[in-house]
Amino acid sequence: MDIKFSNRGSTLIAMFTGELDHHFAEYARNKIERELMKATTRNVVFDLTGLNFMDSSGIGVIVGRYAKIMKLGGRSVIICSNQKIYRLLEISGILKLMPVFENLDSALQALLSA
Amino acid sequence: MQPINEMKLEFVSKSSNEAFARVVAAAFASQLDPTIEELADVKTAVSEAVTNAIIHGYENRYGIIKMVCRQFEKSVEIEISDEGKGIENIEEAMQPLYTSKPDMERSGMGFTVMQSFMDKIQVRSKPGEGTTVTLYKEFNSLDGLQ
Numbered sequence A: 001m002d003i004k005f006s007n008r009g010s011t012l013i014a015m016f017t018g019e020l021d022h023h024f025a026e027y028a029r030n031k032i033e034r035e036l037m038k039a040t041t042r043n044v045v046f047d048l049t050g051l052n053f054m055d056s057s058g059i060g061v062i063v064g065r066y067a068k069i070m071k072l073g074g075r076s077v078i079i080c081s082n083q084k085i086y087r088l089l090e091i092s093g094i095l096k097l098m099p100v101f102e103n104l105d106s107a108l109q110a111l112l113s114a
Numbered sequence B: 001m002q003p004i005n006e007m008k009l010e011f012v013s014k015s016s017n018e019a020f021a022r023v024v025a026a027a028f029a030s031q032l033d034p035t036i037e038e039l040a041d042v043k044t045a046v047s048e049a050v051t052n053a054i055i056h057g058y059e060n061r062y063g064i065i066k067m068v069c070r071q072f073e074k075s076v077e078i079e080i081s082d083e084g085k086g087i088e089n090i091e092e093a094m095q096p097l098y099t100s101k102p103d104m105e106r107s108g109m110g111f112t113v114m115q116s117f118m119d120k121i122q123v124r125s126k127p128g129e130g131t132t133v134t135l136y137k138e139f140n141s142l143d144g145l146q
């Protein structure tokens, strides 16, 4: 599991790769938290395209960061094209909190237009 | 019903064994030739049960987790057990969103995920003695084969 970061203005894009489970949850949490500390970050895109596995531990990581981003006045969105992971997002109720897009363009578009 | 094949595995409650356990369970189940989607369901459910044994059963301390996998003609049964803390109220524990560790960023969705990715799950537990979760899945993709 790893996360690569890039920035588009005040939006942080967190690109996940590999398998996000309990074993990697703390690593992922710490890595994102470090980026959130940077004053330039406002909105966050959780790009799950490169993940080939995720379970409820990953939900915990995303929802935990979502709460923090909200508090700081930002918004978060998810990119997900994997059907299994999408179903997990659905079951967990996360879709009620954050919108999901198929690619980066539509995710950024949504953040810009709202 | 008699299983046509069976395997048992014991491992220490380390989080790196979560991936190990789900890969082993999927590899064993794959002998039945299910679809990739069906195998992914098995992997996710096993990961949830093993993670629960580590975080809740043994509360991140040392313990042994047992996994027994049985194959039937077109289904699998996977039993994951710990000798940890146990569950006081199984019905409450299985409710969506119920978690005893909200402070640890648990969402309380593990059992719900197991239930929706598998056909049936059974939980047996005794406080102070441990927990056994049994996961069942039929591989419907095998219907009409042979």
Ligand SMILES: Nc1ncnc2c1ncn2[C@@H]1O[C@H](COP(=O)(O)OP(=O)(O)OP(=O)(O)O)[C@@H](O)[C@H]1O
Pocket: A056, A057, A060, B048, B052, B053, B054, B056, B057, B058, B082, B084, B085, B086, B087, B093, B094, B098, B099, B100, B101, B105, B106, B107, B108, B109, B110, B111, B112, B131
């Ligand atoms: N093996 C176990 N031993 C002891 N208690 C357990 C065990 N498995 C589950 N539980 C109890 O059942 C509750 C619900 O489990 P579930 O997997 O649904 O949610 P969670 O683990 O708390 O959160 P999530 O799985 O979403 O990260 C747990 O919070 C815990 O109290």
Ligand SMILES: [Mg+2]
Pocket: A056, B048, B051, B052, B109, B110, B111
């Ligand atoms: Mg759980």
